[in-house]
Amino acid sequence: MSTSNVLAEREQIVAAADRLFYTHGIQAVGIDRVRTASGVSLKKLYSLFPSKDALLVAVLRHRTGEWDAGIAEAAAQATDAREKILAIYDFLNEWFRQDDFRGCAFINSFGELGAVSPNVATVARDQKVTFQRYVANLVDEAGAPASLAPQLAILAEGAQTTAAISGTPDAAAHARAAAVVLIDAALSS
Amino acid sequence: MSTSNVLAEREQIVAAADRLFYTHGIQAVGIDRVRTASGVSLKKLYSLFPSKDALLVAVLRHRTGEWDAGIAEAAAQATDAREKILAIYDFLNEWFRQDDFRGCAFINSFGELGAVSPNVATVARDQKVTFQRYVANLVDEAGAPASLAPQLAILAEGAQTTAAISGTPDAAAHARAAAVVLIDAALSS
DNA sequence: TTTCGTAGAGAACGTGCGTTCTCTCGGCTA
DNA sequence: TAGCCGAGAGAACGCACGTTCTCTACGAAA
Numbered sequence: 175m176s177t178s179n180v181l182a183e184r185e186q187i188v189a190a191a192d193r194l195f196y197t198h199g200i201q202a203v204g205i206d207r208v209r210t211a212s213g214v215s216l217k218k219l220y221s222l223f224p225s226k227d228a229l230l231v232a233v234l235r236h237r238t239g240e241w242d243a244g245i246a247e248a249a250a251q252a253t254d255a256r257e258k259i260l261a262i263y264d265f266l267n268e269w270f271r272q273d274d275f276r277g278c279a280f281i282n283s284f285g286e287l288g289a290v291s292p293n294v295a296t297v298a299r300d301q302k303v304t305f306q307r308y309v310a311n312l313v314d315e316a317g318a319p320a321s322l323a324p325q326l327a328i329l330a331e332g333a334q335t336t337a338a339i340s341g342t343p344d345a346a347a348h349a350r351a352a353a354v355v356l357i358d359a360a361l362s363s
Numbered sequence: 364m365s366t367s368n369v370l371a372e373r374e375q376i377v378a379a380a381d382r383l384f385y386t387h388g389i390q391a392v393g394i395d396r397v398r399t400a401s402g403v404s405l406k407k408l409y410s411l412f413p414s415k416d417a418l419l420v421a422v423l424r425h426r427t428g429e430w431d432a433g434i435a436e437a438a439a440q441a442t443d444a445r446e447k448i449l450a451i452y453d454f455l456n457e458w459f460r461q462d463d464f465r466g467c468a469f470i471n472s473f474g475e476l477g478a479v480s481p482n483v484a485t486v487a488r489d490q491k492v493t494f495q496r497y498v499a500n501l502v503d504e505a506g507a508p509a510s511l512a513p514q515l516a517i518l519a520e521g522a523q524t525t526a527a528i529s530g531t532p533d534a535a536a537h538a539r540a541a542a543v544v545l546i547d548a549a550l551s552s
Numbered sequence: 553t554t555t556c557g558t559a560g561a562g563a564a565c566g567t568g569c570g571t572t573c574t575c576t577c578g579g580c581t582a
Numbered sequence: 583t584a585g586c587c588g589a590g591a592g593a594a595c596g597c598a599c600g601t602t603c604t605c606t607a608c609g610a611a612a
Contacts (some may be wrong), residue, residue, distance in 0.1 A: 332521025
């Protein structure tokens, strides 16, 4: 029951909260529901996460890790920077087609609590900035001008909200096609 | 006290709720705060809007009208379809730089209540679909292939979330630059 | 075996909010 | 002038949720 068990419990709670928050929204899910789903006592839950806000921050940080890993895995099969960039949109394409897809958790959380919880706003912004840097590195590696990077990042963001609200997973393919045009135009100049 | 006054009261309530919801988030603002801000009795408020959900729908429909008007006004000065498309991003650019900008109200509302309120999800989707059609018409008018339209719409969506979360109003300029490349590439093929 | 500490289970508390109810007052009618 | 209708003001209600408190029971140490 030592450290490893505590970590396992943390992960269980975070995983349960993540699923519930993402599916139903944050304020629509009570702490007690998280407790039931994670099968842990309320006391333990509050000893690990002193508030719902802290739990939410942990959930979002966990999502950041999963997102980074997913992007990296998608890029692993690519050989050059251009393909690694396009792998982002392929990754999005698969994600959008999952049954439980309900948009970007960071965008949703920011929309729901960004004005009320500075912590949530910070975590969401951190995730976006990290992604923008990732894209910027690949653009640099591809030898394209730096101005291309924010354009590609905007395409990825727009695909997520479009897929979520309009319910069109094709948004990933559209974003990918646009990215191809933008990259090739940038490289040929 | 007759019809015109009721309309004025409706507008007052909607305007007050819009500002409060957009600034602080929907669930963070109580009905009583809306009542105070609009200076109307609770009874009248509930006689005009039978529930908070109905009020929110009215607010979002009102926002749809304002968005359409803003886009139309920006396009009014343009001479051809290409410039009308680019006027969208100029409109976004001005909007992002306003002090009270806090992202797209439809994206925020959808993230907060889309999973809980079907009405909110519908209104948000309607707005996005209407905008997509608007872009599609301009793309058609410009003589570009239809596949360009969703790409331009995705750029606009992505610019909004990027500007909101990352706090970078430049997203509008980046999206505009990308749009220029995409349009010209589509027209020259 | 007894005692002490700890952790689990959930009751309880305070608060806030959406919604409804009640009371009162002002104006119109006979 | 007396009675009635409608609307405004806000008190009240019921509920849900975040957080804390209490009680119980079990296991380890002496």
